[in-house]
Amino acid sequence: MARLLLRGRTLSFLRWPDAADDHAAYRYEEDGGLLVDEGRIIAAGPYERVAAMAEGARAIDHRPHLILPGFIDAHVHFPQMQVIASYGAELLDWLNKYTFPEETKFRDAQHGRRIARLFLDETVRHGTTTVAAYCSVHRQSVEAFFAESHARNMLNIAGKVMMDRNAPEGLRDTPQSGYDDSKTLIAEWHGKGRQHYAITPRFAITSSPEQMEMAGALASEYPDLHIQTHLSENHAEIAFTQELYPWSRDYTDIYEHYGLLGRRTLLGHCIHLSEREADALSRSGSVAVFCPTSNLFLGSGLFDYQRYRTRAQPLRIAAATDVGGGTNYSMLRTMDEGYKVIALNGEKLNPLASFWQITRGNAEALSIADKVGTLEEGTDADIVVLDARATPAMRLRMETVTTLAEELFLLQTLGDDRAVAEVYVAGSPAKSMLG
């Protein structure tokens, strides 16, 4: 594969930006260059310096667009593409009425392959190069997802949902089959190319104590795997969970009891946590995943981002779409709604922090920042190119923009897939190839 020399306004974060004028938190080149070889960024910096090392490389000029690390979505359900936009229910009714019947269809391997292909098309179209995805309970849905992801050379995290109760026939495994299928999938897919397996008990309501034991057994057998589940999303969910595990101090205690907390644990939602629960997450290094479009759509509540981030024992936080409870595939749309959720909690998230979150911040939360989430030399060339003048309304508003932070905020507030001019996955153009 020919080497690529990309030119544009490069932006990559170094750490959490404290304010919209915290210029030390990022590296920005007004005329930047990236030299990409064999899927990696091998040089990054001022264009003239990088170009001097790039003899024979194919040059692609993205000026005046911004070049950032590809976005990361830390929690999404690929089998819910035909659930998104389902009207009128809160979490438990929404699961029973819409989500579970739809996920039942994934026992058909062909359906799974079709949706996996369309899902990753949509992901790339929106500038997202890595997701942490739930598949369905069916082993073949995981095969379909990883096969498609591997063929595209994407770095994705995914797992078979384990669920053995409180769900319809055709959408339940057993403690033993959930364990066995997970092991088979781990052996086949974890570490194959850029694929990562996540142990995925759906949530405490749909797993029996025996299945939770099995999930804990997998977690101790495979300590380098991610674990993903849901926690404290909705009041009715919390009350039902408490009935099912009457011995537990609170919802978090259940996952703690079965050995499922830790630095690779991704907990979707975490809206209604007590101080004790937040302390338990902080102590274990578990990640609270903020899913603003979903939390608003399902009326679940307001994730207190700034409280979690600044408390004495801070939480590690990621951001995510949670499609199909979430309402958009775009991390720009996600952070626009996130900004509003945080505003309702009386705080403001600065635009630099938003873009840190969906790039380096999510990569750190997922423990993959050595590979993706920045434009640093030696990392994988997963890249998004953003056009802040993509629509007439954006172009007009750009006339009055004077700073990088203002441009980012405009992209977040008005942008969507139309603002994504190109995407590179492991150094290859991916969005323009979709047709």
Ligand code: GUN
């Ligand atoms: N809790 C358990 N399963 C789900 C799901 O599919 N979506 C959401 N939003 N919450 C869940």
Ligand code: ZN
């Ligand atoms: Zn979810």
